[in-house]
Amino acid sequence: MDEQVVISTQNLVKQFQVKDGAVTAIDGVTLQVRRGETYGLIGPDGAGKTTTTRVILGLLTRTSGQSSILGHDSMRDTYRIRERVGYIAQQFALPGDLTVMENVRFFARVQGVSSAEQRRRIPDLLEFAGLSGFTDRLASRLSGGMKKKLALACSLVHEPQVVLLDEPTLGVDPVSRREFWNLLGDLRRERGTTIFVCTPYMDEAERCNWVGLMYEGRLIAHDSPGKIKQMVPGRLLEFKPSDFVPAWRLVPDLPGVLEVQTYGAMLHIFVDDPDRRGREIEAALAAQGITCEGMREIETRMEEAFISLIRKQSAGASDAA
Amino acid sequence: MRGVDNMREGLRNRIRRLSAIIQKEAIQILRDRGTLVMLLLMPVLEMFLFAYAVSLTVDHIPTAVADASMDAQSRAFVGALVASGYFDIDMYVADETQVIQAIDEGRVKAGIVIPPNFAAQIERGEAQALVILDGSDAASVSSGYSAANAVAQSWAMGLTVEKVARVGAASLGGDISLPIRTSTRVLYNPDRDDMIFIVPGLIAILLQVMTIGQAATAVVRERELGVTEQILITPARPIELLIGKMVPNLVLAVIVMLIVVLFGIFWFGVPFKGNPWSFVWLSLLFIISGLGLGLLISTVAKTQRQARQITLLFMLLCMLLTGLIYPRQPMPPIVKAVSNLIPATYFVRIARGIITKGVGLSFMWADVLVLVVYSVVVVVVSALTFKKRLD
Incomplete structure (x- = not known):
């Protein structure tokens, strides 16, 4: 012992x-x-x-x-x-x-x-x-x-x-x-x-x-x-889209986007390269007439890690089933 | 030496835990002033209720008389009925029909019909008088019945009793003529003083309901509030928690018992014929059986509301089945079996045995034995079911 x-x-x-x-x-x-x-x-x-x-x-x-x-x-x-x-x-x-x-x-x-x-x-x-x-x-x-x-x-x-x-x-x-x-x-x-x-x-x-x-x-x-916190791959971007729902639907399909989480009126997006993908997301949303307010990279907190790990767990469980 | 020290330390801790739990329960009982006052006043209140409101015998029954003889003997007979205290002659009428009419109209509750030539019939020893009682008033019927009968007995005459009531007449089969027999109900209660009969039984019922209710709600309340989990995680053993809950409630129950007994003796003049010490010891035994039963109920009841409902059920059963008011002899076997599961059934007999009859233990050892076994069983079973875990 x-x-x-x-x-x-x-x-x-x-x-x-x-x-x-x-x-x-x-x-x-x-x-x-x-x-x-x-x-x-x-x-x-x-x-x-x-x-x-x-x-x-x-x-x-x-x-x-x-x-x-x-x-x-x-x-x-x-x-x-x-x-x-x-x-x-x-x-x-x-x-x-x-x-x-x-x-x-x-x-x-x-x-x-x-x-x-x-x-x-x-x-x-x-x-x-x-x-x-x-x-x-x-x-x-x-x-x-x-x-x-x-x-x-x-x-x-x-x-x-x-x-x-x-x-x-x-x-x-x-x-x-x-x-x-x-x-x-x-x-x-x-x-x-x-x-x-x-x-x-x-x-x-x-x-x-x-x-x-x-x-x-x-x-x-x-x-x-x-x-x-490091278990979650990628780095985290935060911004507030001017039109939330269309942005939330659009962003996950963009290249380099690993995971999208909502945080109040903001979107939290895990990406492989924050500088490049940040610009791409802004451009893609702008094409739909949506502006991005306060786009910035933030530290991953327990909250994002927690949600991400649980999502993967339940996705894995449904794959297995 | 180490082992002895450990044992001594273990015992010291056990005493410390037990006294802590007893003290906590005592503080909680004393701090809940409203409940405490109610627990102490209820017995007195119930005694007054029984004494003055729900008296079992009825006296000064308003009565109509139809005296067809109007001789010295008939007047003396009516006089004797009045002197018994049970009949007040409110009106004189002509015949039986008018008597029944007066009862139907609610002006009187009883009627006495004396046939012609009453004095001569008395002489021949074949006198008959008719007592008519309002069948819709059960208390008047039973009181008037036995009072008139007692008077008639002393006159060595026959008596016909008839019960009438708009509601009651049909179910009673119209005219009922009953040959009267001696009443045996009043053997230890010759003055028909209800309190002599009621007080010992009331002690049993009050203590029963109180102990069950107190023990059951004390446990269930803590479980409902979440206190139980917090205490369960301490080293306190289930048996210590049980004893700790029982002791302060035991003291409280003894105080209630003393209040009822002393009030019975000094206010209602109930004579205490037996040995007070054996009464105290047997009360303690009875209280323990009640607390144990309450603890057992607390293992079944999930909420305080359920605990109170079960306590209420017990109160009703106590009132109806233990012989407090209604005699147990004529009960059907199933009802009797149910009443045998209530500790108060035994203690009603014990209390009446000691207080009213003044008999010793030898006359009621069977009831005492049942209570001993009962107490041991409920306390042991509730200690075993009182778990040290939550599941």
Whole structure:
């Protein structure tokens, strides 16, 4: 067992029994999360991110394959895992009729933290989460962002080596999201905590140092965000056509165009040679009376890479079928 | 040594977890003021309802008298009926026809028809009087029937009872003449004081509905809110979560029990004839069976609404089947079998045994045994079904 590997799965499969047969939610996922890493499991809704997290934690049984955390098997050492990891469920709720302090103390005691340790840790933890001024407020009266911070504080109170966060910033405003991610950054730097986070947000994926891209129960790519972006061939052009639909129909058939994605009123176009193809596209569209506003080359972001990889995956799947 | 230390640490953590869960549940119960006040006031409210609104016996029934004898004996008989407290003579009429007319018009609910030569018939021991009761009012019928019968018994005379009602007459087959037998229903309730009969049963029903409802909704609410997943990921064991939920509700149920008993004794004057300690212990047993049943329901109910519906169903079953109001003897076997699945059925008998009759355990060991087995089974089954995983 590699000491540096904190979370690992091998050909993990999870099927749910439904009326007529079984639905495969996880279809042979193999992943590894190394110590101190922030691993982002990204993918669209329904890709199997939550199910994967739950199986790793032993909250759901697995159908086949292996999964373990800190060397403990997800199914056999359920309670040993629960003593050593922190977790924020996606649709989580802390008891809303308990105050911030009561919540943290409840989770501390359930996690077996002694009273002396509680006195030492809890003020620091609340300070860290920015909740020091709200200790007597009922959890249900907190804003969405503060609820998430409280959940993080509760999941960290037993000082776990690894935390698993399932879409922790779902339904939170952009400022609070940024604050939450800054907390995660502090956590990794100061304590070396391993963080496993599921998220559909691409900007959050950029903040991870390793990304697993999940789609329809499979891990279709996993690497650093930089490498993932390089997986998409070609370079990216962005512009705003004066007449969107005809432009969107026309551009894919032009020479040198590898892929076309829409981005609001803009088109994102992967091409082999940005200078040359940019001019060609402008000319071709101009022939149809369409002008191109703000034609420029941009850096490929996770969002474009993500869409591109998923498209290829589903195209490959339909070819195979 | 290491092993012993580990065990000690394990035990310490177990206690820490359990006390954390108990404390959390207690805070949550205390903080939900509205529900708490309702839980504590409901029993008192229901007792007043039973005492003053849904009284099972009816007295001071407005009555019409048709006395064809008008002699000393007939007047004395009517006087005895009035003295029983069950009949108020509102009017004197000429004959049976007018009595029935008065009942039909709703001016009275009962009529007494005394034939001519009543005194002479009494002397010969063959006196007959006719009591006519409004068949559309079941409570008046049963009260008037047994009251008139009791009076007639003391006069050693025959009595004919007839029920009439525009609605009821046909179904009763018109005139029914019943030879009267001694009523046995009032053996432990000679003054017909309903509360003596009602309070012990009410304790059983109130505790039953409360424990089932509290336990079921406490679990289902957390699952609905998503709290369960967040607590499930802690090292808390299912049995600790179950016990943690049961303890504060157990305390609450004991308080409710005490409120009802004390109100029964000091307000309604219900005598407590048996041993208070055995009553407390058996209540605890009964409360545990109810909480266990509630937890079991929580494993079936998906939403709070479902949990409440099931609790309501239990409330109805309790009212109808446990012998609180209606005797269980005449129930058909299937209904009886259903009532045997409700813990309150046993506790109604136990409570009446201890409070009203003052009998000891030896008279109701079978009911106690059933409750013990019941409690163990529901708690164990719900602990086994209370999963440590989500699927």
